[in-house]
Amino acid sequence: xxxxxxxxxxxxxxxxxxxxxxxxxxxxxxxxxxxxxxxxxxxxxxxxxxxxxxxxxxxxxxxxxxxxxxxxxxxxxxxxxxxxxxxxxxxxxxxxxxxxxxxxxxxxxxxxxxxxxxxxxxxxxxxxxxxxxxxxxxxxxxxxxxxxxxxxxxxxxxxxxxxxxxxxxxxxxxxxxxxxxxxxxxxxxxxxxxxxxxxxxxxxxxxxxxxxxxxxxxxxxxxxxxxxxxxxxxxxxxxxxxxxxxxxxxx
Amino acid sequence: xxxxxxxxxxxxxxxxxxxxxxxxxxxxxxxxxxxxxxxxxxxxxxxxxxxxxxxxxxxxxxxxxxxxxxxxxxxxxxxxxxxxxxxxxxxxxxxxxxxxxxxxxxxxxxxxxxxxxxxxxxxxxxxxxxxxxxxxxxxxxxxxxxxxxxxxxxxxxxxxxxxxxxxxxxxxxxxxxxxxxxxxxxxxxxxxxxxxxxxxxxxxxxxxxxxxxxxxxxxxxxxxxxxxxxxxxxxxxxxxxxxxxxxxxxx
DNA sequence: TCGCAAACTTAACCTGTGTGAATGTCTGGT
DNA sequence: ACCAGACATTCACACAGGTTAAGTTTGCGA
Numbered sequence: 259x260x261x262x263x264x265x266x267x268x269x270x271x272x273x274x275x276x277x278x279x280x281x282x283x284x285x286x287x288x289x290x291x292x293x294x295x296x297x298x299x300x301x302x303x304x305x306x307x308x309x310x311x312x313x314x315x316x317x318x319x320x321x322x323x324x325x326x327x328x329x330x331x332x333x334x335x336x337x338x339x340x341x342x343x344x345x346x347x348x349x350x351x352x353x354x355x356x357x358x359x360x361x362x363x364x365x366x367x368x369x370x371x372x373x374x375x376x377x378x379x380x381x382x383x384x385x386x387x388x389x390x391x392x393x394x395x396x397x398x399x400x401x402x403x404x405x406x407x408x409x410x411x412x413x414x415x416x417x418x419x420x421x422x423x424x425x426x427x428x429x430x431x432x433x434x435x436x437x438x439x440x441x442x443x444x445x446x447x448x449x450x451x452x453x454x455x456x457x458x459x460x461x462x463x464x465x466x467x468x469x470x471x472x473x474x475x476x477x478x479x480x481x482x483x484x485x486x487x488x489x490x491x492x493x494x495x496x497x498x499x500x501x502x503x504x505x506x507x508x509x
Numbered sequence: 510x511x512x513x514x515x516x517x518x519x520x521x522x523x524x525x526x527x528x529x530x531x532x533x534x535x536x537x538x539x540x541x542x543x544x545x546x547x548x549x550x551x552x553x554x555x556x557x558x559x560x561x562x563x564x565x566x567x568x569x570x571x572x573x574x575x576x577x578x579x580x581x582x583x584x585x586x587x588x589x590x591x592x593x594x595x596x597x598x599x600x601x602x603x604x605x606x607x608x609x610x611x612x613x614x615x616x617x618x619x620x621x622x623x624x625x626x627x628x629x630x631x632x633x634x635x636x637x638x639x640x641x642x643x644x645x646x647x648x649x650x651x652x653x654x655x656x657x658x659x660x661x662x663x664x665x666x667x668x669x670x671x672x673x674x675x676x677x678x679x680x681x682x683x684x685x686x687x688x689x690x691x692x693x694x695x696x697x698x699x700x701x702x703x704x705x706x707x708x709x710x711x712x713x714x715x716x717x718x719x720x721x722x723x724x725x726x727x728x729x730x731x732x733x734x735x736x737x738x739x740x741x742x743x744x745x746x747x748x749x750x751x752x753x754x755x756x757x758x759x760x
Numbered sequence: 761t762c763g764c765a766a767a768c769t770t771a772a773c774c775t776g777t778g779t780g781a782a783t784g785t786c787t788g789g790t
Numbered sequence: 791a792c793c794a795g796a797c798a799t800t801c802a803c804a805c806a807g808g809t810t811a812a813g814t815t816t817g818c819g820a
Contacts, residue, residue: 391641394641398692442648
């Protein structure tokens with residue numbers, strides 16, 4: 259269940275129109291590598307990725323860098339605009355991206371006009387937190403090959419869902435260097451690892467496309483358990499998230 | 510700024526009374542090692558740690574375990590009760606703990622009666638997410654000695670704040686084995702690392718107490734930057750978190 | 761106060777992953 | 791069709807941290 263499908267399901271037609279209009283009105287393009295947000299800044303906009311991929315990352319003083327999360331098309335980067343005074347991480351474009359940047363005033367008005375929107379945005383944060391936890395165990399406990407395989411499973415599942423059988427293909431906009439920064443490995447070792455995965459016929463990877471011939475096999479290798487993506491729970495978002503973030507209003 | 514200080518500041522006296530009464534009414538004790546929540550369960554209560562420490566963790570099928578987060582006294586474990594259908598991680602008592610377990614009905618009523626409470630709880634989730642990000646870069650990029658030092662800085666700062674100068678002492682309820690599970694190292698290597706920190710006079714650690722003679726020195730060694738704890742931002746919680754999670758009502 | 765389990769320490773050895781550097785190969789822009 | 795820069799690949803070597811297996815100390819419950 260993608261973020262867009264959740265929006266479709268939970269927003270009223272009018273709410274959805276307002277949201278879409280706001281996104282379109284505030285869409286901007288950036289070349290790859292552009293920093294959208296820098297650590298320590300005061301968040302000034304609600305950002306939603308419309309095309310391309312965006313990374314959240316942190317750096318140590320000596321330059322070591324860790325990618326914390328990937329934001330795929332359709333997803334909001336974060337809700338820091340509404341919550342945080344100084345951002346604790348940076349956000350940048352992995353490749354050329356289109357991002358909607360909705361300013362504070364408009365974003366606040368939008369949420370007030372669309373009672374269900376806060377709820378859906380809240381849900382996206384909940385899933386993002388679960389993904390962050392999975393990345394923690396990924397980096398902390400899995401071996402190199404498991405880490406890379408796990409990340410590939412996640413990226414596939416977030417775009418295509420978990421296939422009932424067999425496999426498929428999806429976008430994979432990371433260079434091996436970025437894959438290394440996301441998994442806590444070095445670029446050289448990621449290369450070894452990707453080749454090992456190729457040798458085992460677990461994945462094909464070229465031209466920014468990832469092909470997984472047998473998803474179940476890769477998932478086994480990675481000890482991938484898709485539960486943390488909460489893909490099947492969106493139907494229940496309404497009754498659950500409602501009390502905290504907002505209220506359903508289908509009038 | 511501890512969670513309790515935020516509560517003091519943002520709740521009305523009546524709200525605070527309701528909250529405290531609810532905590533007291535639902536307090537329960539558990540011996541160390543008790544699982545409070547198991548991965549895959551439906552969350553049934555809002556849990557707040559009253560004394561002792563609690564860990565959130567995930568396990569791989571073969572038993573490898575990663576501690577994801579520590580919940581210290583005064584803090585809520587999570588808001589999964591309001592948001593998630595099936596929990597994606599487990600929660601257990603690190604040592605003997607007292608935990609308030611507020612059932613769904615009571616928790617929902619409480620939030621409806623206390624408009625500011627949702628806001629404060631939301632803030633705790635925001636900080637927890639920031640901590641999770643820091644743990645990710647900790648495990649992904651720092652060396653063993655940096656990881657351990659960083660975690661010690663965090664635990665100290667969450668209890669005592671960042672000392673202006675010099676150092677101090679605080680509780681440290683983790684065994685070296687748990688320290689290993691939290692940092693993605695082995696127990697043996699954690700032991701080596703702790704001794705190296707002792708040798709450098711960076712910390713003293715015994716009897717579940719951590720003594721840091723010179724916090725600035727340890728922070729330098731760990732590349733510790735307390736910004737992610739958002740310790741100084743609580744004053745601004747109200748105007749920020751308000752629009753999303755709730756509304757200030759000091760009537 | 762004893763006794764046992766949990767926690768910590770030490771040691772010898774091993775391996776997965778990091779380093780640094782050179783070379784090869786795409787690919788998108790013009 | 792070509793070129794420049796970005797990516798991927800390969801190699802030789804180093805070392806941080808893992809593994810296994812004993813000890814030794816500590817602290818708590820009976």
